[in-house]
Amino acid sequence: MRLNDEEQDMLAGKCGPVARLALQHQRKVGEFFGAEDFVPVTQAHIMADTESLGEAGVRWLESLADPQARVRVPTITDPRGTDFAKASFLGQTTTMLDLERRTIAAFERLGVTMTDTCINYQTIQAPTRNEHVAFGDTGVVIYSNSVCGARSNFEGGPSALAAGLTARTPRYGFHLPAQRRATLHVRVECAPASLNEWGALGGVIGRIAGHYWAVPAIEGIEQPPRSDELKHFGAAMASFGSVALFHLVGLTPEAARLRDVAAADLPTSRVTRDDIEALRASYRTDDRVDVVVFSAPQLSLYELRDLAALCDGRRFAVPLLAVTSPQIKPDADRLGYTARIEAAGGTLLSGMCFYQSYAREIAEANGWKRLATNSTKLVNILGGYGYSPMLASMEECVDAAVSGKLS
Amino acid sequence: MTAATKVFRARQAMGPKVRGHALVAQDGFSARYDLDRIAGTFSRPSHKLAGQTYVGKILILHTAKGGVASAWMLHEMASRGVIPLALVFNSVNPILAQGAALADLPMLAGFDEDITAAIPDGSDVEVDPERSLLTLIA
Numbered sequence: 001m002r003l004n005d006e007e008q009d010m011l012a013g014k015c016g017p018v019a020r021l022a023l024q025h026q027r028k029v030g031e032f033f034g035a036e037d038f039v040p041v042t043q044a045h046i047m048a049d050t051e052s053l054g055e056a057g058v059r060w061l062e063s064l065a066d067p068q069a070r071v072r073v074p075t076i077t078d079p080r081g082t083d084f085a086k087a088s089f090l091g092q093t094t095t096m097l098d099l100e101r102r103t104i105a106a107f108e109r110l111g112v113t114m115t116d117t118c119i120n121y122q123t124i125q126a127p128t129r130n131e132h133v134a135f136g137d138t139g140v141v142i143y144s145n146s147v148c149g150a151r152s153n154f155e156g157g158p159s160a161l162a163a164g165l166t167a168r169t170p171r172y173g174f175h176l177p178a179q180r181r182a183t184l185h186v187r188v189e190c191a192p193a194s195l196n197e198w199g200a201l202g203g204v205i206g207r208i209a210g211h212y213w214a215v216p217a218i219e220g221i222e223q224p225p226r227s228d229e230l231k232h233f234g235a236a237m238a239s240f241g242s243v244a245l246f247h248l249v250g251l252t253p254e255a256a257r258l259r260d261v262a263a264a265d266l267p268t269s270r271v272t273r274d275d276i277e278a279l280r281a282s283y284r285t286d287d288r289v290d291v292v293v294f295s296a297p298q299l300s301l302y303e304l305r306d307l308a309a310l311c312d313g314r315r316f317a318v319p320l321l322a323v324t325s326p327q328i329k330p331d332a333d334r335l336g337y338t339a340r341i342e343a344a345g346g347t348l349l350s351g352m353c354f355y356q357s358y359a360r361e362i363a364e365a366n367g368w369k370r371l372a373t374n375s376t377k378l379v380n381i382l383g384g385y386g387y388s389p390m391l392a393s394m395e396e397c398v399d400a401a402v403s404g405k406l407s
Numbered sequence: 408m409t410a411a412t413k414v415f416r417a418r419q420a421m422g423p424k425v426r427g428h429a430l431v432a433q434d435g436f437s438a439r440y441d442l443d444r445i446a447g448t449f450s451r452p453s454h455k456l457a458g459q460t461y462v463g464k465i466l467i468l469h470t471a472k473g474g475v476a477s478a479w480m481l482h483e484m485a486s487r488g489v490i491p492l493a494l495v496f497n498s499v500n501p502i503l504a505q506g507a508a509l510a511d512l513p514m515l516a517g518f519d520e521d522i523t524a525a526i527p528d529g530s531d532v533e534v535d536p537e538r539s540l541l542t543l544i545a
Contacts, residue, residue, distance in 0.1 A: 028508040029501065032421050052439070052479040056486030060509075136475050156478020159505040173501060211470045212500035242435075242472050242500050355439075356476075381474075384440045384451040 001030050001170065002037045010166060016068030018110075022162035029159060030170025039132050039171040044071070044164035045120060046112065047078040047136035048157040049356035050099040057157075058099050061106040069110055075164030076115040076124060077107065078137045079298065079325075079353035086349050091365025096358055112164065116351035117325035118297050121148065122227060124327065129253050132175055134163030138244070139235035139297050139377065145245040147230050149253035151175045154212070154244055173213075174245055180254065182217035182247055182262035184209060189220060190273040194393045195232045195303070198225070199376030200276045202233035206241025208269050217247045217255060217262040224251055228300050235297050236376035283379045283391040284406070291368040292316075292401040294394070295323035295354035296378040301331055303394075304348070308337035310398040316345035319366070320401040326351040346401070354378065359385040372397045372406055412545040415525060418517030419499070420536035425513050426544075427492045430464035431528040432456050433521075436496070436503070437473025438480035447489040465534060466491040467526050471500040481506035493534040495541055497522055515541055 009015060010023045026038070050058060082092055082100055104114060117123055118137045121144055127133050129149035135141045136155050144150040153173040155163060163169045173179055186205055192198045209216050216237075225233070225248075237243045247255035247262075255261045294307060299322055307322055322341060324332060329350035332338045338348045355378060363369065363386060371382060372390045374397055379389035392406055400406045432455040435441075443450035447462040471477070481503075484490040493513040494503065507514040513534045518525075522541070526532060531544040 025505075025508055028421060029504050032419050032504045032508070032514075033501070034419075047475045048479065049476075052476040052483070054479075054483035054486065056483045057479045060482065138474050153501045154475055156475045156502045156505040158478055158482075158509045159501070211498055213498065239473065242470070244500075381440055383453065384442070386450070 001027055001035055007038060016066045018064045018066050018069035019165055022165040025158060026162050026166065026170055030172060033170065033172035035170035035172040037171055038168040039175050040168050041132050041134045041163050042073055043127065043133045044073060044075040044155070044160045045078060045135040045137065045140055046075065046157050046160040046164070048103060049079065049081040050096065050103055051081050051356060051358050052157070053103065055099065058102050058106070061103060064106070064110060069165065071111045071164035072167035073164060075112045075161070076120060077112060078118050079356055080116050080351050081357045083349040083352045086347060089347060090357065090362045092358060092362065110165070115326070117327060118353060119231065119300065119325055122300055123325050134160050134169045136160040138238035139231065141244050142234040142238040142246065143231060145174055146234060146247065146252055180215065180245060182215045182266060184214060184216050185262060185266040185268040186216045186218045186271060187220050187268060188218060188271050190276065191222070192229070192276070195228060196374040196376060196391055196393050197276055198229040199232040199236040200279045200391065201271065202236035203240040203279055203376045203380065204271050204275045205246070206237035206239065206243050209241040209243045212242045212244060214241065214243060215245050215247070216243070217249060217258060217266070219249045219258065221248050221251060228303055231297050232376065236380070239377040239380045280391050283389060285388050285390065286370050287405050288370055289318055289372045289390070289400045289404055289406055290370045291318055291366070292320040292397045293354050293371055293373045293378065294321070294375070294397070296375045296381070298353065299324045299328070301328050304328065304332045304337045307394060308340040310395060311341050311344040311346060314344040314398065314402050316401040317404045318401055320346035320398070321349060321354065322346060323349045323352060323354055355381045355385070363387060372400045413543040415518050415522060415541040417515035417539045417541060420515050420539040421504070421507060422511060422513030422536045424535045424537060425465070425493050426531070426533040427463060427465045429467050429526050429528065429530050429532045430456065430459065430461060431467040431523055431526050433469050433523045435470050435472035436466070436468045437471070438477035438484070440473040444480060444484055444489065461491045462489055463492050465493045465495060465532050467495045467523055469523055470496060470498045471503040475502050478502050478506040478509065481510035481512055485510040485512065495522060495534060515539065
């Protein structure tokens, strides 16, 4: 890789050992992907829940301790592995919470801003078109690339932190205009009507696309979707397919016309309502439910408003958990949404994400196996954690919390 | 020393040279979605390697799947020694490359043929990132 003077200095240790370690890591990844140089970034977003880090990852973070080690651009965090106020309700242990506290302390020493959100494009600051960023969380990256027109690869925790510390990232993948061209064409022949259907459509397209370097150009979405709809759509596509960028022809910024992003001879796939139904049906394995979860991505204020309305006058027989960001939670409290959800027996959690919060251990602690959710991303992930996840609409999930059954 | 029978060139490579037994499937890989990282087995029921141990194996799979967590998890798995010996994929995403870089795990990716079809499950293979080569030992 070609290094400029500043990067040579970093590599020589003139900016401290932590900046040198960060740049060495970035160069290793950049050379693997054939990057020619680095590109400056304006923001970084770090995924670093302690279930992923483990003791080893936390110790690694704590080892990044020289006085010069500070992030050089705004660097924020993805959800934590707990909501400290609700940890005992979740059945989490003091060991888990101690790891979280050590992680937070290590990040704060490096100047990282603990936002603990996977919807920073809704709550903190959405990136702008052509802005080069280093974002973690696949849902954040696919939304930022596709809907905002920003430029990011999937940056895992160590790489996103490195980008924060060096204010740059290797120039490969979706930082390059050529990589942002469509590689397949998808014609959607149905109109999703709910967030779970948007997620299911994203999941179906993710499966078709199948890998990180695939970029679908999607036609057939007529009405401009809302941010929450594209949030579920993108998060599911990234989860099922490892996809980091899609174009909605006529809607997203780089694809005013199909020919702006796609060659004429791309392979075309059709997606119909049958495909969405088939995906949904594949996750309806039981009619009984142990727990209802709204999470992944964290809920927006509008989703919580809708959920609060569905909770009015209800009484839950099984636990209902809704997860939002620390930025949204105070508004939900102030506007009475939290009280309405909790009056029905639900719990509103903040600053965490269900699957990043020791999902296997909290299932064992609480006897949770059959889980209903409206998040297509969540049902895709939780199978590996021993759950029987079931996909349904928000309305059906709330009904299931009352009756213990998914009808 | 047995004679090398076939050599495959990778377009992308990193990490130290290793030799071991291949665990092969035409399927994806995500540390978060697919593994019981404590037991060292594939735990996702729909995965083609479900129930099999990956510890000390040269894992030969189609592509990287899932979220960003693998970037931390490979390092954590390495700290406990419950980790594959190397990763050999038809294609990888940045997360897996970042994770392998942090864990110092050998990795090869990008071949001219489907590497999961070319290498029989259980065969003896050598991963040589320095020369970007995967060798199927006779």
